Amino acid sequence: MSTPPPPDPRALASGPEGPGALRPLLDTVLGALDTGRRARGGPLPAGGPEAVAARLRDALGDVLPEHGDPEALRVLVHALAEGAADPADPLCAAHLHCPPLAVAAAADLAATVLNPSLDSWDQAPAASELEALVTRELAHLAGLADAVVTTGGTESNHLALLLARESHGGGVRLVHGANAHHSLPRAAWLLGLPEPVVVPAPAGTIDLAALHRALTDVAGPRGSLLVAATAGTTDAGLIDPLPEIAGLCAAHGARLHIDAAHGGGLLFSDRHRDRLTGLEAAHTVTLDLHKLGWQPIAAGLLAVRRPRDLDVLHQRADYLNADDDTDAGLPDLLGRSLRTTRRPDILKTAVTLKTLGRRGLGALVDHVCARAREFADLIHAHPGFELYDRPVISTVLFRPEGATDDAVAAVRRGLLTDGRAVLGRARLDDRLWLKATLLNPDTRPDDLAALLKLVEGTTHG
Known part of the structure; x- marks a missing residue:
């Protein structure tokens, strides 16, 4: 079977030829999203800002080359996915940054x-x-x-x-x-x-x-x-x-x-x-x-x-x-x-x-709020952590028991640099807290336990 010709990069996305032009390009995008995610291997790329920037620069090369590159879509989508903070990963829980519905x-x-x-x-x-x-x-x-x-x-x-x-x-x-x-x-x-x-x-x-x-x-x-x-x-x-x-x-x-x-x-x-x-x-x-x-x-x-x-x-x-x-x-x-x-x-x-209807969206809201309460329960039961308070929506604040503010900040940055977890930070009662904002409806109880274990390991490390 002959290989189909590559899509014309000048093809329009709309009009009668649009669907035919888009289908192979969407296959490329979806494939690159998947390979980029697997290359990342976690909720965040490892290595910190300089390493991420260097990988992106290498993938990008010349921003405006003299002649076009038909592989640009695949290469750059892969690079962006590899270097992304993925809100669909249960260990990415820092911000009000939700995983979008398909x-x-x-x-x-x-x-x-x-x-x-x-x-x-x-x-x-x-x-x-x-x-x-x-x-x-x-x-x-x-x-x-x-x-x-x-x-x-x-x-x-x-x-x-x-x-x-x-x-x-x-x-x-x-x-x-x-x-x-x-x-x-x-x-x-x-x-x-x-x-x-x-x-x-x-x-x-x-x-x-x-x-x-x-x-x-x-x-x-x-x-x-x-x-x-x-x-x-x-x-x-x-x-x-x-x-x-x-x-x-x-x-x-x-x-x-x-x-x-x-x-x-x-x-x-x-x-x-x-x-x-x-x-x-x-x-x-x-x-x-x-x-x-x-x-x-x-x-x-x-x-x-x-x-x-x-x-x-x-x-x-x-x-x-x-x-x-x-x-x-x-x-x-x-x-x-x-x-x-x-x-x-x-x-x-x-x-x-x-x-989804109102009930379908409401079920997602109820789920993430329930997961936040479960995470708060895990923290409250753990002697090595202090819980700020029960969550009102889906944000949970906690910190290692007895840790200084500098130590709390170092735990968060260590997890970010290693690409193992994405947690936020908040200052209340004049103390620094780690912040988990749970917006992923696919998060499971064992994901919450794994997140707490990562923080515990970084604290003791």
Whole structure:
């Protein structure tokens, strides 16, 4: 049998010839992903930054050679997979960095091939309607009215502060807990807002008495303060007392934003969604389904209570949303984002919601939360380790008993350098903790035991 000719590198991904051009290329990609994973041999490439960089440079060679290399796809995908931190490996548990579902990744390929841009209807006729339907449904799940797509929590938080500033006529001051994500004070800086008021969070969540004092003491007309609460802190997965914070905001006439980038996925779970009671009282809510939603990056949203708050995003560009086109019935998409060119990231989310349903996604949430509790039990029962507290979502903080902060940091870096495990770090109670964020629904109890054994071996080594 004759060998088929190699794919034409100039072939288009879409159109009538697209499927035929893509099939052999997808086989190459899938094969290279597998060989790269096996070459890596663990959750992270061994050797540390310099060794990983050297291997990547060797594989890449000339970035722009005079003549093309038909092996480039295979070589570079293999190199990227070999040098990847793999969130699908149970020993890769440092960050809010989930392994994406296969069905979501497949849907994302379709979005890439069709390549719509959601800045005008004539570039994305079906995608724009799909986005409107899905974002509205997810907003309703959170108890709000509408939502717009973002690249993640950072953009959502930035947009929330922008909407707050504009809704109050240009002047607003951010009040956030010491536990808040760094993107919130950064957004205040970018938007030229006054220095934020930072409320203590000594136990990892906002101190309500301190928040009350701040709202009482900070000068400004009613509505000029924006309180940002957190539903799932980055360090420990803790949830601020949302109903009580909402009550204080109502009493003081403050606007409320809730950053639920981490914890928003609990909405899918009948068992855990009550932890987010109070979310519906917010003016804006950050959601991020490339965390507890198993979506490929990016999959962020900002949900709003009052859709008219989004009116401030409106812009007019004759080539995209001319007045006569809008009057004739063509949808105006420029008011749905701070960005102009936007890919249809909502497709993978729509496919996931439709394929798994709320109960299917809820089961995944319940599973990772249960695994986190099991891991906490293992740590609590082990005399060589100290557990910070029981997990609220799926983040577990622990440290070797009696270890110094320097020793804790060295354990983590040693595991990273050897490529044996990926753990995060968090500072609470003025001590450094190892952080395991369990987002892999395929993690088994023996994987948890193996992870603890690796840490124990590195500690004693």
